[in-house]
Amino acid sequence: MIRFGSGSYSVRDSEGLNPETVAPPLYRTIVCTVHFLDGTERNFEVDRHSRGQALLDKVFEHLELVEKDYFGLQFICVLDPSQSGVRIWLDPTKSIRKQMLYPPYRLFFRVKFYVNDPAKLVEEYTRYHVFLQLRKDLLEGRLTCPESTAVLLGSYAAQSEFGDYSPDEHGPDYLSRFEVVPEQSANFVKNVAEMHKLHKGQSPAEAEFNFLEQAKKLELYGVDLYAAKESDGSAIGVGVSSCGVVVFRGGHREALYPWSSIMKLSFKKKLFSVYMRTINEDNVEEDTVMLFNMQSPESCKALWKSCIEHHTFFRLIVPPSAPPKSIFNIGSRYRYRSARDS
Numbered sequence: 001m002i003r004f005g006s007g008s009y010s011v012r013d014s015e016g017l018n019p020e021t022v023a024p025p026l027y028r029t030i031v032c033t034v035h036f037l038d039g040t041e042r043n044f045e046v047d048r049h050s051r052g053q054a055l056l057d058k059v060f061e062h063l064e065l066v067e068k069d070y071f072g073l074q075f076i077c078v079l080d081p082s083q084s085g086v087r088i089w090l091d092p093t094k095s096i097r098k099q100m101l102y103p104p105y106r107l108f109f110r111v112k113f114y115v116n117d118p119a120k121l122v123e124e125y126t127r128y129h130v131f132l133q134l135r136k137d138l139l140e141g142r143l144t145c146p147e148s149t150a151v152l153l154g155s156y157a158a159q160s161e162f163g164d165y166s167p168d169e170h171g172p173d174y175l176s177r178f179e180v181v182p183e184q185s186a187n188f189v190k191n192v193a194e195m196h197k198l199h200k201g202q203s204p205a206e207a208e209f210n211f212l213e214q215a216k217k218l219e220l221y222g223v224d225l226y227a228a229k230e231s232d233g234s235a236i237g238v239g240v241s242s243c244g245v246v247v248f249r250g251g252h253r254e255a256l257y258p259w260s261s262i263m264k265l266s267f268k269k270k271l272f273s274v275y276m277r278t279i280n281e282d283n284v285e286e287d288t289v290m291l292f293n294m295q296s297p298e299s300c301k302a303l304w305k306s307c308i309e310h311h312t313f314f315r316l317i318v319p320p321s322a323p324p325k326s327i328f329n330i331g332s333r334y335r336y337r338s339a340r341d342s
Contacts, residue, residue, distance in 0.1 A: 030097065032105040034059055034073065037132035046096065053092035059109060067126040069313070072112035075100055077298055086298045089306070113313050114222030116242055118212040124205055131160070131208040134215045141182050142225070144251045145218050151188065153214055154180035155195035159207035165197045219253045224310070226303045227295045228272070238272065238292045240307045242314040245274055247292075257290070259315050267304040270294045 030048050032055055035041045044058045052073070060068050076085035077100075090107060091099060111133040121127050135157055137143035138150065145153070158178060162170065175189050175196075199207060215221055223246055225239035237248035244258040245265070257274055264275040274290040294300035 030103070030105055032096065032107060035106070035108045036063075037109060037129055037136060048097060050096055051092060051094055052090040052096055052099065055090070055096060055107075056092055063109075063129075065125070065129075066123050067121060070111055070113050070115070070121075070126065071129070072110060073107040074110050075105075075107045086296060086302055088298075088302055089309070113310065114242065116216065116222070118216060119209070127212060128205075128208060131211055134212070134221075135180075137220075138181060138215075139179055143215070143218060143220050145220075147188065149214065149218070150181050151191045151195055153211055154178075154188075154192040155199060156202075156207045156211035156214070158192060158196040159199040159202050160204045160211070162196070163204070164200045165193075220248070220251075223248075224303075224306045226299050228292045229295075230292070236292075238294070238303060240303065240310045242310065245307065259311060263287075265304060265307050267294075267300045269297050270300050272300050272303055 028048055029045050030050075032044045032046060033041055034044060034055075042062060044055055044062075046054050046058065056068075056073060059073065060071075065071065073090040074087045075090060077088045087108075088099070089112065090096070096105065111130055114130070115121060118127055118130055121130070134143060138145075138153065157180065158175060161178070162174065175193050178189070178192070180192060181188070199210075202210070223239040223241045225237045225248065228236050228238040230236055234249075236254070239246050239248065244256060244260075244262060246253055246257070247255040257276055261276045261278050262274060263277050264273075266273045266275075270293055272292045272294050274292075276288045276290070278286055278288065280286050294303065
């Protein structure tokens, strides 16, 4: 009994909660779920203050990828519930939590930069991931093509997955769950099966290589496309590729503004502007500005940022540390990332 003097009672000691024995609180880390191109997913635990590069490093280590520069992670950003989600590339230099705002932290591993010629890729494993990405683009309608081309691409994909056609192993419905394009018909699947028979002897790697050789010829190959409208309200798509800024209407390329002609790119709210300098028929330089109304301020900024990264990757082999005048203009700042063209 304590009658006079002083005394103390340690609540922490009595409950076995000394600082030396307390486990780190869960909130010190976050769990990010990454969906891969082969349909699998994996959880990665990173420090809650980590930047995007920490997660990318874990993903690349998991995949054992050598040619890393072509890939990135995307997440769906919905700031306005009334708008469809815009896919945003995770910035390796910025905090994951500040970019994604709140959990769940769900990301998608994707090809970010498509080389003009996939044959130039050194690693077969890299080509395999580009093949998986293009298959996904085709199935989800981002990569469109004539039905005859889709049948050919599907037949190479079937050769990669099933090997040589064999009537003993492959029944009449062996492709019934094999999806190539959205809403494919029974006749389409039949044509894929017939063409699959012609690829006898091709290894999976050879079939995937032939798939890439055909896919690289398509107009939408390697285009990061965003929904937009012209001044008259007609729907178009504005995107960026290794060659420059492209405009699509009805699934077909209507215009290409090459990097060599572009002087500046800027955005303000939903308005995306392309400033160009070209030479007319009289051999006189002309300055032109093309204006596009994007679907949302978020998609407008995403396109502008994608343009920066594509220009850096494909045009700036050795990016200057402090360019005297950038072709990209906006109130906020953006740091160039270095990359190599293949």
